Amino acid sequence: MKKILSILVRNRPGVLSHVAGLVTRRGYNVESIAAGPTENSAITRINLVVSGEEPILEQVVKQVRKLVDVILVEDLTNNEPVTGELALITIEAKEQTRAEAINIINLLGLTLSDVRDDSLTVMAAGTAMTVDMAVLSLKRFGIMAMARTGLVALPRPKNGESKGERK
Amino acid sequence: MKKPSKTVGSPKKPALENKKKLPAPRLGAQVICDFLESAGVDVVFGYPGGAVIPLYDALYDSKLEHILARHEQGAIHAADGYARSTGKIGVVFATSGPGATNLVTGLATAHMDSVPLLAITGQVPTTSLGSDSFQEADIYGISIPITKFNYLVKDPQSLPGILDEAFRLAGHGRPGPILVDVPKDVQTTLIDPSVNSGDEEPLELSPPPPPCAASVDALAEALTISQRPVLYLGGGATITNSGKEILSLVEKTDMAVVTTLQAKGVFPDDHPLSLGLPGMHGSKYANLAINESDLIVGMGVRFDDRVVGNVRKFAPLARIAHVDIDPAEIGKRLSVDLPVIGDLGEVLSLVLKKLKKNSRPTWRKRIAELRRLHPMVIASGDGEIKPQAAIRALSDRLAGQGILVTDVGQHQMWAAQYFQAGKPRHFLSSGGLGTMGFGLPAAIGAQVANPKTPVCLVTGDGSIQMNIQEMATARQYDLPIKIMLINNGCLGMVRQWQQFFFDRRYSQTVFQYNPPFVDLAKVFGFWAKSVDKSSEMPKAVDELLKQKGPAFLEVVVPQEENVLPMIPAGMGQTDFFETGK
Ligand SMILES: Cc1ncc(C[n+]2csc(CCOP(=O)(O)OP(=O)(O)O)c2C)c(N)n1
Numbered sequence: 001m002k003k004i005l006s007i008l009v010r011n012r013p014g015v016l017s018h019v020a021g022l023v024t025r026r027g028y029n030v031e032s033i034a035a036g037p038t039e040n041s042a043i044t045r046i047n048l049v050v051s052g053e054e055p056i057l058e059q060v061v062k063q064v065r066k067l068v069d070v071i072l073v074e075d076l077t078n079n080e081p082v083t084g085e086l087a088l089i090t091i092e093a094k095e096q097t098r099a100e101a102i103n104i105i106n107l108l109g110l111t112l113s114d115v116r117d118d119s120l121t122v123m124a125a126g127t128a129m130t131v132d133m134a135v136l137s138l139k140r141f142g143i144m145a146m147a148r149t150g151l152v153a154l155p156r157p158k159n160g161e162s163k164g165e166r167k
Numbered sequence: 168m169k170k171p172s173k174t175v176g177s178p179k180k181p182a183l184e185n186k187k188k189l190p191a192p193r194l195g196a197q198v199i200c201d202f203l204e205s206a207g208v209d210v211v212f213g214y215p216g217g218a219v220i221p222l223y224d225a226l227y228d229s230k231l232e233h234i235l236a237r238h239e240q241g242a243i244h245a246a247d248g249y250a251r252s253t254g255k256i257g258v259v260f261a262t263s264g265p266g267a268t269n270l271v272t273g274l275a276t277a278h279m280d281s282v283p284l285l286a287i288t289g290q291v292p293t294t295s296l297g298s299d300s301f302q303e304a305d306i307y308g309i310s311i312p313i314t315k316f317n318y319l320v321k322d323p324q325s326l327p328g329i330l331d332e333a334f335r336l337a338g339h340g341r342p343g344p345i346l347v348d349v350p351k352d353v354q355t356t357l358i359d360p361s362v363n364s365g366d367e368e369p370l371e372l373s374p375p376p377p378p379c380a381a382s383v384d385a386l387a388e389a390l391t392i393s394q395r396p397v398l399y400l401g402g403g404a405t406i407t408n409s410g411k412e413i414l415s416l417v418e419k420t421d422m423a424v425v426t427t428l429q430a431k432g433v434f435p436d437d438h439p440l441s442l443g444l445p446g447m448h449g450s451k452y453a454n455l456a457i458n459e460s461d462l463i464v465g466m467g468v469r470f471d472d473r474v475v476g477n478v479r480k481f482a483p484l485a486r487i488a489h490v491d492i493d494p495a496e497i498g499k500r501l502s503v504d505l506p507v508i509g510d511l512g513e514v515l516s517l518v519l520k521k522l523k524k525n526s527r528p529t530w531r532k533r534i535a536e537l538r539r540l541h542p543m544v545i546a547s548g549d550g551e552i553k554p555q556a557a558i559r560a561l562s563d564r565l566a567g568q569g570i571l572v573t574d575v576g577q578h579q580m581w582a583a584q585y586f587q588a589g590k591p592r593h594f595l596s597s598g599g600l601g602t603m604g605f606g607l608p609a610a611i612g613a614q615v616a617n618p619k620t621p622v623c624l625v626t627g628d629g630s631i632q633m634n635i636q637e638m639a640t641a642r643q644y645d646l647p648i649k650i651m652l653i654n655n656g657c658l659g660m661v662r663q664w665q666q667f668f669f670d671r672r673y674s675q676t677v678f679q680y681n682p683p684f685v686d687l688a689k690v691f692g693f694w695a696k697s698v699d700k701s702s703e704m705p706k707a708v709d710e711l712l713k714q715k716g717p718a719f720l721e722v723v724v725p726q727e728e729n730v731l732p733m734i735p736a737g738m739g740q741t742d743f744f745e746t747g748k
Contacts, residue, residue: 010370013319014307021311042368055498062495068316068336068370 002031003057004081004153007046007064008038008072015069019046022067028052028060032150043071047152074155081153086125088113089135092142093120101141110134119144190361195323196225196354199287202330204230208258210249210615212242214269216262217302218289221354223260234615234644237636239266241608243273244634247282248612251595252570254406256283256337257612263289264302267348268309272602274344275313279599280429281402283342285333286314292352293321307348315343323356328363332370339372341493342406375492378509378517385505386464386488386514387521393462395530396422397482399445399474402429402598403467403491403511405591410434412515413466419519421527423460423534425453427468428579428598432588440534443543446474447734448580451541451743454732456534457482458740464488467511470500471599472736480739490514543584548701554653554724555581556701558625560708561651562586569621570595570613574606574630577659580730582625604633607650611637614646621712623649628681629658638691641717649711650693650719652684655726663729667744677726688719699723 009015016035023030031049038045050060065073093101098120105112105122108130114121124134128151135146193201199222203211210232215223226233236242239261246257257277261270267288277284291300307319316336318329326349333345363369390396404413410433417424417440424434425445434441442453457463463485468474470489475481478501488505489497497506507514545555558581565571567589573579573596588594595613597605610624631652641648662676688695694714698707704722711720733744 013321014311014317017308018311025312055502059495059499062497066493066495 001054001057002049002051002077003060004076004083004151005048005050005061005064006074006076006081006153006155007048007070009044009046010069010071011042011044012069015044016046018067018069019048019064022063023048023050023060026059026063028056032148034150034152036152047150049151076153076155080156082156083127083151083153084125085128085131085149085151086123087131087134087146087148088121088123089138089143090114090119090121090145091138092118092144094118097141101138104137108134108137190359192357192359194221194225194354195326195349195356195358196221198326198358198360199330199349199354200225200229200231201360202327202334203258206334208256210234211258211260212236212246212249212612213260214239214242214262214266215260216266216289218263218291218351219260219266219354221351222287222289222349234611234640236608236640238634239269240273240604241611241634241637241640243270243284243286244276244605244608245612245615245637245640246284247273247277247605248572248595248609249616250277250282250284251609252592252613253616254408254592255616256285256334258285258287261286261288262302263291263306264304267306268304271309271313274310274346276597276600276602276605277344278313278315280597281342281406282344283337284344285337286344286346288346288348289354290319290348290350293350294352296350306346310346313344314346317346317348319348320350320353323353323358324362326353326358327360328369335372336370340375375510378507378514382505382507383514383517384521386490386507387518389462389486389488389505390420390464390518390522391525394527395460395533396420396462396464397456397460397485398422398424399463399465399468400424400426400430400433401466401468402427404430404433406467407511408591409512409515410591412512412519415519416515416522419522419524421525421531422464423456423530425449425457427471427474428583428594428596430467431583431594432591436587440531442534444583446471446476447736448584448730448732450543450584451732452534452537454734454740455537455541457485459533460485462486462488464490466490469496472500475500476734477737477739482740545585550701551725552699552701552704552722554578554655554722554728555585557651557653557704557708557722557724558582559585560705561623561625564708564712565621565623569593569623570617572596572606572610572613572622572624574624574626575601575603576627576630577655577663577728577730578625578627578653581653603630606630607634608637608640610648610650611641611646614648615644621649623651625651625653627659628652628654628656628678628684635687638688638693638717642692645716647714647716647718649714650688651711652719652721653724654681654684654721655724655728656681657726659728660730662726666727666729667733668735684721685719693717693719695719695721697721697723
């Protein structure tokens, strides 16, 4: 089983150490962890993807909830969250394979972020599946390096949820 | 919009009045002492060093009493003993680097047993942080997993807010230790104590949400229909001081009661339904009652492995109810049928309102029968002293009026089995972490907090040598603690496991040398005496307790005495280890 958690925390020094430390210390399986600012500068969102047995995953949620600086933990797994991920992938691209690689890159709608004589760096962004697909398709050219952000996720808003009071 | 003018002072108030209202700026170190005084702290335990010289300089002028331990571990266990025996927050100071790392065991000990502490450590100046400066250790990083929360104060102006928050947090909800790491330059910066550095809102600590009504109803319902209910009490019952409500609950339901180390004293040990300690070294009758029960109600407990043993064999006939303030405790070790999340005191009063008196004569009879069939008896010693008898003698003489502190090992379990605590917070023991060396300093802290109450320590020859330097602290402050050293010449508890499970291969558990303890105690200024004959033991205990000042009684006991009954780790509730096999 896999859980996608969205954790809102007070943006204080050390808060990431507390969350990351907790999940590793208790032996939970972390598939990815991604943190970044939200619309409110005092609040950071941490997206945590963990896998394991259900009772253990429940413990993860409870233990994270207990952390002092944690404001809200949402389990997005079963709520069709809006998700996204980004990856940078450097592949070998010598003369023989270059054209084919570019072909696939275009076909999948990926972005070329860097071009060298014998390598290309590609940016893949979209759902985790988009990124998986990009990785899979580019594998045969030889992946020299890769950086994935891990999943970021938001609860899917309902229609009519906006209060329309933007200042 | 009007623009605030920066150069001209506020035109509304004359400068003089303004000055009067503003508190004078104070050094960070003074802010710490001022804060502690205003928070009602009367005593601090600690040990100075380079990175806390400013703090100790501020202390010099403050009203706070300071107990100078002989080791930072001693200081923090003393603060812990102070906190456990009062329910107040224990405060400890230590310097950076080695001073701070010496707190680690004490923090972990307090964390495991939910003891509220505030540890304030010095740190190298902010300008040197992260450069491996002299006596720099990342105590913030080190202490994350063993504190309820911790802080590194980088902005001097955030200090007042952090102190206030830390102090509130330590005692809020499920209590625990908090560490605040204060770099030296923060201690020497002038701070406006009335200003809470702007960018952060103070943490709101709301009282726990009221327990969900349906869960309370379900618990009351289960209690009504159960025929063989067992109440399993833990530290939460002590923290919430729920003794009275628990007694009414038992009187209404005829539940049998088992108590962990942390709950001892909450429910009268001599009540006919009190079965004492459950689990590994619990009485047979306690474990058999759990085994036969159809409803186990855990209150403020962790379903610790030393109690539960084999999860699959625990209380096979029972539904499990669990009341706790910490949702993360529910279902952590075993699955719970009836969870109730909330403050124990509140839950108890709600449940009591819903329950009618419901006598269970059959269950009472069965409990009495279990007690009769499997009594806890102390064998006669053939002239030698049985450690259990020595502890029983101490218990009888204190008659519920004194605080007993224990160290860790066999003597701790004998104390749990044979000492009767008269009140909550009168039995102090490191349960969750099992920290040898806890006892002596914790007894010091308990005596500092309760100068009029007799404070006794039951310790072992291994444990006492872990913080024996604190005898000097007891002497310095004339703390009349009474130490009973159960000397079996070995690390008894480990030796017992080696005897039972490793074919008596006593690897490194028998001391080839021990200091002459009586001489040692005398050197530290204690009254001291040793006994090894059972006929002389009772009188020696009287003498020990009669002393006005710190006193020390060595009780020499046979090496191969064991703690029984015993359920080996991971076994079922009825898999009692039979000796002689
Ligand atoms: C700091 C620490 N180190 C090691 C242990 C492991 N341990 C548990 S009980 C025990 C023996 C304790 O010996 P002693 O204090 O003489 O008490 P006894 O068991 O003989 O009564 C040991 C070594 C521990 N609990 N704490």
